[in-house]
Amino acid sequence: MRSFILTRFAAVALLLGSLPAYAQLPATAPSDTTKKYENPSGVSSAVKAPFFKSKVFRALAIPAALITYGAITAQGDAGINRSAREFTQKQFRPVSTGFDNTLIIAPYFELAAVAIAGVESHNDRINTLLIIAKGEAIMLASTFAVKYLANETRPNGQDNLSFPSGHTAQAFLAASIVHTEFREKSQWYGVGAYTIATSVAALRMINDKHWQSDVVAGAGFGILSAHLAYLSHRNRWGRKSIGRDVGMVPAYFGNGATGMSITWRPKK
Template sequence: MKIYYFEKVSLFIIGFLTYCVVPAHAQVQKQDSLHQTVSLQHVTDDTHNLRLKEVLIPTAVIGASALFVHNGWLTKQRENVQNVLSAKGKYKFKLDDHSQYAPMVAVYGLNLCGIKGKHGFKDRTIILAMSYATVGILVNTMKFVFKEKRPDSNARNSFPSGHTATAFMGAEFLYKEYKDVSPWIGYTGYAVAATTGYLRIYNNRHYINDVIAGACIGITSVKLTYWLYSKCFKKAKCNKATFASVPYYSSDGWGMNMCIVF
């Protein structure tokens, strides 16, 4: 039964993402017929760029979320939110155990459907493995340090939410790979991740600050991994230069414009 739910969620997401991409491909083909042919050997890959604020802002949010752990007044406010958003353990909706993996699975599913992302199978798999390892190290280290009790049990591993971190890691991974094909692909991944985070609260497994911290950890881990990948693997395709050439003709003569981006 669990496998059935997982396959159902994954197929639905892949189908929806494929639907989003078809109009984009049709539009590109129509525009190409009206423009001059361009010889392009490699498409510029900006997924490995990293700005300081992309790390500082999520880090600050994680720090703010940690203030709700073992803090009298803030802890009380968090529990008030929990009473509103959760089912208090009366009803369980276990989709979050499977939906956390759906965005990352969608990356490979779309490739199987013929919709190519930014990286080939080898590069993207290494990036995903590095991101997953980073999430695992950060989440488990913080769980050990904070020892926050879960809402539904005495287990002291609530902060941050590992399910949410995994889901948003996959969503950011999906966005990075397919944002140039259609931004709606990434948005759909984020929607699935947000749903996963909410279900962790609804099922009374996590508090809202656990979920927010988990989301920031997942997103930041992917951003850092893409940046580190281009530094650690110098021979990867993402480090190759972009070369484009455009022939032209005018009354003064003919020639060729060339552009090389390193």
């Protein structure tokens, strides 16, 4: 009887001693199921970048501003155009117009020289040539269409194709391509090309061929043409570099015919 009471007492003591351990367990909060269907996949939604940070906006903002300024100030021999012409004629004398015609493609010579020197461009040679061809087509079509629509008389009265400046558009198109192709290597390539393009714009005013509004808008058309060429290009000829290694060796074709054999080995 005594052992039975002790056994019962021990069991009750063990039970009472274990109660604090259960009391110390934290209560589990009920789960919140009010938003369970808002994102069932569990993947956070992508944050949309602001419009002003988009590639299209960055490509169009500067040329659009230049073209808009040129269009607003295109008033012939009046306003800021007259002031700029008078200042230019007082400070500078006319130079050979042939120099203008040569300088407009000088950035392309820079592009070729840097490529021959071994500096790798952003695109391979085939795709760069395609971009140049596309940019030239866009620039020529847009500038000459606006020239005939605007019917603006040149400062020297030569004709009514003053607005915008085609020479300036050509120079800034080439400069923009040089800048885009080599900006990853050095910004100075673009600085040199844009300096040449700005010189062309200045010479067009010095030679009394264009108003200030013409050259500003021409710069916008040139930059815009280059940006549109890049935006619409998707490397249709592949992304691997081609034409990095070019070799030339004499060749004999039989029957006394000689010539030159050209090898063009792809290399990334």
